[in-house]
Amino acid sequence: MKGNEALAEAAIRAGADAYFGYPITPQSEIIEYLMAENPEELTGMVVLQAESEVAAINMVYGAAGCGKRAMTSSSSPGISLKQEGLSYIAGAELPCVLVNVVRAGPGLGTIQPSQSDYFQAVKGGGHGDYKLIVLAPATVQESVDYVKLAFDLAFKYRNPVMILSDGIIGQMMEKVELFEQQPRLTEEFEWATVGKKPNKDSVIVTSLQLQSEEQEKVNLRLQAKYREVEKNEVRYETHNCEDAEYLFTAFGSCARITRKAMEMAREKGIKVGLLRPQTLYPFPVDAFHQLAGQLKGILTVEMNAGQMVEDVKLAVNGQTKVEHFGRFGGMIPSPEEILNAMEQKIIGG
């Protein structure tokens, strides 16, 4: 299945209650697939084309505030428009899933694949001190599996979860195993607006606090939650790291191209491994920290001008050399250039 379509199918199967979206390339297949499948008939899942990305994320807010599994998807310029709503969702501590099939920017940019929204995804993105949990699939299979995982994490922490995909993962086709249809939620959450219960206070979903003392309490609660997320939810994958002297690191589609470069390097006898973060927030800080001692250098490979490299540097904290290699603007690095960059910037540099 095509990455975007598989992801849309996964949303139905994950028992999502509602999808609100607005068309933008390269992710329109998600809403098109959902409209064609008509899950309202199958599971009762609502699918609605909103008038804008802004409206879509606020519809998500409304449905999430009712304790429902709500999701939206878009691509970079549309994700920028959703930042206001995301900040409110994070502030009101509502669960939701959003997908960013990243294209190159800034501005209208190109519709070709990119990873230039890394900063926006992992550092919050909108105003205020908040975090999204960010999952980075590298295969169509992970695009599917992460939808279910994203809903689970969103409800576990009552926090928005972003699936940071890109045009390659969204547009490519490969073999995929779909999980079984999950039931939709029937639970009525005490924090959700389901109608006031007699002898109970009414439920208010809000991110507004008039008193600074109260707002600080909210911020501290959020921070405590993020520390829990950092403790429990780090996910990453390593290849050939046991004897590695050098390390590639990359996420998403770029990690697959980089893996090819690693295989080529191994054929040449260079002892190089690959660490692929699957969660970008929380970032696998400890994994880098532990590996750093045995390494002569790390090359981060990204389809951007150097974003994840900053988190790698923080994790490694000066223990080893860290360099970045990137292509951007929708250009995709080739395994040959990646290997060449490792040889030039790390091994020979």
Next chain:
Amino acid sequence: MSENLITPENLVYKKTKSMTDRILHYCPGCGHGTAHRMLAEAIDELGIQGETVGVAPVGCSVLAYYYFDVDMQEAAHGRAPAVATGIKRVFPEKYVFTYQGDGDLAAIGTAETIHACNRGENILVVFINNGIYGMTGGQMAPTTLEGMKSSTSPRGRDVKSMGSPLKITELIAQLPGTYFVTRQSVHTPANVRKTKRALKKALEYQKLNKGTCFVEIVSNCPSGWKMTPVQSNKWMEENMFPFYPLGDIKVPEK
């Protein structure tokens, strides 16, 4: 002496169930309090407190969720109709309303307002039009009258450079998605009663799934208009009503 007076047979007026005991923060003479109360009474007369979910806006009524004793969500500025859409779509059997001011509904949220109404979302939109941004301190609103002074139109609204006051309610009424569109006020007992009837009818219509009900309440803003409450009501009658005439704009076909 006074203790003896507080007995059930002497009760002439009491707080309606769907309002909380919190003291309203609105300025003296402001129409918001009455509008809140009429909506709450309509909810209670229909007995739907436990089935109602409201959406508060950004503006003077940002804290409306403290006053209505129903489950409520606070929306970002202008986004209440989108939030209400999300709620109503996952809870089609609930009664969903938004409560929005003119800046929220007719400026920053114009797209959300028009499209929710155009889709015919089965929600009630309560629109308080006082021709000014009250909460931020009296700036020009989309509904500010021509020549009307505000802190961002200190020489009066110049329609050549600032545009004309927006009759969003008439615009909304043209959309096939709307079922009942009316303009009311809460400045006299008679008008208060009419407003409550309109709100109650609009909530009842929600059961029919016929489309959006839209109730505009033309109101005053003594602080923003820099008038006494009495002056502001007189000014409203003389200036607002000629431009925003009261009455039903679209009623369900019999």
Next chain:
Amino acid sequence: MNEEIIIAGFGGQGVLSMGQILCYSGVMQDKEVSWMPSYGPEMRGGTANCTAIISDEPISSPVLNAFDTAIVLNQPSMDKFEDAVKPGGLLIYEENGMTRKPRRTDINICSIAAYDESVKMKNTKVFNMIVIGGFLKVKPILDLENVIKGLKKVLPDRYHHLIPLNEEAIKKGMDLIKEENKLN
């Protein structure tokens, strides 16, 4: 087995569906597959291409710069991808659309007059299946029965009555393909 293929031509020649059919057929034969289209402005009438990888092993990069096989269906695609064939690899081109012959001497080169044949078959839509037939003759990586199964997956149900015609086209392609340059 790991076959990395680029297929390129004009939009409307069935370039993207050729890749899809090969990949679905690969799935039917228990292979790992990956299909990656060029998307965007090209999709709307210009040149289109897709990368199809069929492998016994899990596939790392779905995007490549060098290919085992390039199937080029117009001159711009030949210009773009002739050099992307790995030394010793295979280039297949459709004769009709070309203004020049390939220049490489370090690769296997085949040509196929698929367009003319599709006209003879009175259905130019089977053009791409003729090319697939030619490719499978030179590189028999997939069984015909699995290709037919793959085809059923890609074709909407309403076109399933055309499957015998497509099968015939594949077989025609197998007969038609001509070796232009063969390495020893």
